[in-house]
Amino acid sequence: MVLKIILSENYHETDEYFEKSFNELEEYFNFGWTRNIPLLFLIESRKEMDLLEGRKTEDWCMGTTKGRLVFIFSPESLEKETCHTYEKNDYLMVIKHELVHVFTNIISKNKYFPDWFWEGLAVYLSGQNNFKKKVKEFKEFLKYYDNGGSGVYYESGFAIELLINKLGKDKLMDLIFNWKNITNKEEFDNAFKKIYDFEPNYETFNKLLK
Numbered sequence: 702m703v704l705k706i707i708l709s710e711n712y713h714e715t716d717e718y719f720e721k722s723f724n725e726l727e728e729y730f731n732f733g734w735t736r737n738i739p740l741l742f743l744i745e746s747r748k749e750m751d752l753l754e755g756r757k758t759e760d761w762c763m764g765t766t767k768g769r770l771v772f773i774f775s776p777e778s779l780e781k782e783t784c785h786t787y788e789k790n791d792y793l794m795v796i797k798h799e800l801v802h803v804f805t806n807i808i809s810k811n812k813y814f815p816d817w818f819w820e821g822l823a824v825y826l827s828g829q830n831n832f833k834k835k836v837k838e839f840k841e842f843l844k845y846y847d848n849g850g851s852g853v854y855y856e857s858g859f860a861i862e863l864l865i866n867k868l869g870k871d872k873l874m875d876l877i878f879n880w881k882n883i884t885n886k887e888e889f890d891n892a893f894k895k896i897y898d899f900e901p902n903y904e905t906f907n908k909l910l911k
C-alpha cells in the first residue's frame with residue numbers, strides 16, 4: 702500500500718518561508734539552533750485554536766506558539782476562521798512573527814515580558830512595522846503589561862524599533878539573554894531601568910521619536 706499524503710497547495714510556500722525566517726532569526730539572535738528546531742503546523746479550525754489556547758479565542762487571533770511549535774491557520778481556512786482577509790505577504794509575516802515568539806521564549810528561558818515588549822519585538826522583527834503608519838506620539842502601548850489585546854500590535858512594534866535603532870541592539874539582547882529573575886512587571890521595569898537608565902514611560906519614548 703502506498704501512503705498518500707495530501708499537502709496544501711500552499712504548503713511549500715509556508716514551509717519555505719518558515720525555514721527562511723528561522724535562518725534569519727538564528728542569525729539575528731546569534732543563536733545556533735541545531736537540535737529540536739521549531740516546527741510549523743497549519744490548523745484548519747477555530748476549535749483547534751481554542752483547544753491549543755485552552756479558552757475561546759478572539760477572531761483576530763491567527764496563530765500561537767507552544768514551546769518550539771508554531772500553529773497558524775492554513776491559507777485556505779484563514780478567511781473562514783478569522784476576521785482577516787488572506788493576503789500572502791501579511792500571512793507570511795505572521796509566520797515570522799510567531800517564530801520570533803518561539804526564539805524569545807527559548808532564549809530567555811521563559812522569563813516574564815510585558816505584552817508590549819513581547820509583541821513589539823515580534824511585530825518589529827517580522828517586518829510588520831513597514832506596513833503600518835508610523836507612530837507620531839506614544840500614548841497606549843504601556844497599558845499592555847499582563848493583558849494583551851488587539852491594540853497591543855501597533856505602538857509596541859515602533860517602541861521596540863526605537864530601542865534597537867536609537868539605543869542599540871546589544872542592550873535589548875542583554876535584556877532577553879542575560880537578565881535573570883524577571884517574573885513580573887516590577888522586576889521587568891527594574892531590569893529595564895538598569896539597562897536603559899529609565900523606566901518605560903511615554904515621555905522618554907516620545908523623546909526618542911524626535
Ligand SMILES: [Zn+2]
Nearest residue numbers: 798802820823
Ligand atoms: Zn504575537
